[in-house]
Amino acid sequence: MIKLLKCEYMKTRRRHVFVTALIITAVMLVWIFPRNHSADLLRLGWMANLYELPLINAIFMPLLSIIVSSRLCDIEHKGIMLKQLAVTTERGKIYDAKLIYGLAIMLFCTVLSWAATIAFGYYKGFSGDVPIKLYLLYLLFTAVPTLAVYIFQHTLSLCFKNQTVTFFAGVIGTFSGVFSLFLPQFPWLRKSLIWGYYGALQFVGLFDWTTEDRYKLAHFDVMGTDWTSFAIIAAACVIMYILGRMWFKRKEL
Amino acid sequence: MQEIVKTNGLTKRYKNTLSVSNLNMSVNEGRIYGFLGPNGAGKTTTLKMLLSLVRPTAGEIDIMGKRLNSKTRTELLRDIGSLVESPSYYGHLTGEENLRILQTLLDVPKQNIDKVLEIVRLDRQRSKKVSAYSLGMKQRLGLAEALLSFPKLLILDEPTNGLDPSGIQEMRELIKFLPKQYGMTVIVSSHLLSEIDQMAEDVGIIANGKMMYQGALDRLHEIDTNKSLEEIFLDLTGKEMSL
Numbered sequence: 001m002i003k004l005l006k007c008e009y010m011k012t013r014r015r016h017v018f019v020t021a022l023i024i025t026a027v028m029l030v031w032i033f034p035r036n037h038s039a040d041l042l043r044l045g046w047m048a049n050l051y052e053l054p055l056i057n058a059i060f061m062p063l064l065s066i067i068v069s070s071r072l073c074d075i076e077h078k079g080i081m082l083k084q085l086a087v088t089t090e091r092g093k094i095y096d097a098k099l100i101y102g103l104a105i106m107l108f109c110t111v112l113s114w115a116a117t118i119a120f121g122y123y124k125g126f127s128g129d130v131p132i133k134l135y136l137l138y139l140l141f142t143a144v145p146t147l148a149v150y151i152f153q154h155t156l157s158l159c160f161k162n163q164t165v166t167f168f169a170g171v172i173g174t175f176s177g178v179f180s181l182f183l184p185q186f187p188w189l190r191k192s193l194i195w196g197y198y199g200a201l202q203f204v205g206l207f208d209w210t211t212e213d214r215y216k217l218a219h220f221d222v223m224g225t226d227w228t229s230f231a232i233i234a235a236a237c238v239i240m241y242i243l244g245r246m247w248f249k250r251k252e253l
Numbered sequence: 254m255q256e257i258v259k260t261n262g263l264t265k266r267y268k269n270t271l272s273v274s275n276l277n278m279s280v281n282e283g284r285i286y287g288f289l290g291p292n293g294a295g296k297t298t299t300l301k302m303l304l305s306l307v308r309p310t311a312g313e314i315d316i317m318g319k320r321l322n323s324k325t326r327t328e329l330l331r332d333i334g335s336l337v338e339s340p341s342y343y344g345h346l347t348g349e350e351n352l353r354i355l356q357t358l359l360d361v362p363k364q365n366i367d368k369v370l371e372i373v374r375l376d377r378q379r380s381k382k383v384s385a386y387s388l389g390m391k392q393r394l395g396l397a398e399a400l401l402s403f404p405k406l407l408i409l410d411e412p413t414n415g416l417d418p419s420g421i422q423e424m425r426e427l428i429k430f431l432p433k434q435y436g437m438t439v440i441v442s443s444h445l446l447s448e449i450d451q452m453a454e455d456v457g458i459i460a461n462g463k464m465m466y467q468g469a470l471d472r473l474h475e476i477d478t479n480k481s482l483e484e485i486f487l488d489l490t491g492k493e494m495s496l
Contacts, residue, residue: 003357003358003360004358006357007354007357007358010346010350010353010354010357011343011346011354013345013346013350014345014346015345075343075345078343078344079341079342079343079344079383080338080339080340080341080342081341081342081343083306083337083338083341084335084341084355084398085358086305086306087304087305087306087330087333087335088330088355088358088359089327089358090327250308252301252306252307252308253301253306253307
């Protein structure tokens with residue numbers, strides 16, 4: 001596997017996949033950070049982040065997945081390399097190596113944005129200490145839906161020559177996921193889409209917020225952790241991986 | 254002479270189309286086997302089945318005396334080099350970088366890269382991006398990839414496609430040189446009779462997925478001494494083809 005991962009690195013030379021991923025992460029951070037924080041919001045800053053970030057992640061992480069997976073897999077289709085690779089090594093290993101390489105980039109960006117969020121909180125002067133346990137839980141609840149979305153995109157990108165198919169499937173999924181977050185009265189909707197789990201796993205709620213007082217009397221509280229949803233999305237990762245790998249192995253080249 | 258490839262009742266069906274039908278192929282070791290047939294006859298599908306890129310609907314494949322299946326696949330493919338349909342490459346990388354990736358995967362000595370680049374006469378263009386290569390150069394890179402592990406069996410599917418006359422001549426000389434120099438067995442497919450006539454020692458003629466003739470090329474001439482090779486071929490395939 002190390003050999004295959006080394007090859008993945010060699011293949012992506014001059015493709016700027018990592019730089020592209022960093023740029024998208026930077027855009028996401030630029031969207032989150034530069035805004036005026038009122039004194040009330042600074043008081044609630046740490047928890048406010050945990051409340052707001054799942055929505056931002058629901059938009060950016062799937063888009064990042066589309067771009068990373070597509071750029072990594074497109075090089076195989078463009079030069080008709082899958083045929084050559086398939087007679088050189090096991091197909092399952094090709095699927096795994098590409099997946100691990102892409103996921104490493106995704107995980108790096110996820111951790112980077114997570115660390116930047118905390119650093120920004122200190123920079124802005126959010127009250128109190130960072131609730132590290134909640135932030136670690138948030139990291140886990142961001143990473144696992146991202147894993148699911150990435151496995152989905154990876155499989156499509158590898159199995160379809162035409163990356164437009166992959167792109168549209170991903171974009172439709174992303175919009176559906178974001179849309180589901182705005183319909184809290186239909187919790188089943190977000191739980192039926194892998195893209196909706198950024199919201200389904202949101203564990204911080206905003207209470208007593210009014211248009212007049214805004215954050216004056218408002219407070220954020222932990223609503224409880226939905227481990228059932230976590231188990232579902234984790235199981236979806238395993239199922240998608242098994243099916244995706246099988247699909248790729250059986251595909252005629 | 255030992256058979257390096259043997260198929261028994263090899264069949265491939267795509268929905269309602271029978272692409273390869275009950276094909277019994279026999280390739281002897283150390284020979285150049287020309288696999289001849291009109292376009293759409295089932296040559297590429299057959300070669301893809303030999304490489305496990307396509308699953309047969311029925312039939313068996315024995316390579317180097319071993320049955321090709323999911324267990325033996327990886328081991329057998331290590332001894333096979335291939336260039337099927339069109340050359341495979343990463344356009345954004347140089348010729349040498351392309352070969353470096355395959356050399357890493359195949360776990361063969363680095364020196365093989367220099368050797369194969371020299372054989373296919375691409376050593377001067379090794380540092381050039383493949384996207385800037387001409388079609389002939391890409392085809393030669395494809396051949397270099399196939400040769401990288403100096404395999405026992407080389408499968409080349411229409412390797413002269415798209416090449417100019419001098420490129421065709423060069424590729425032909427390269428293919429003829431391989432069995433003599435490295436003891437390889439070469440299966441080369443083409444729809445051009447003249448092409449096979451100049452390269453192959455044995456020939457398999459396929460039409461509509463069926464093997465119409467198989468044996469030494471010399472014996473094909475003997476089928477009907479009053480007819481030219483082209484006429485014999487047309488009789489066998491029952492189709493018009495480019496000669």
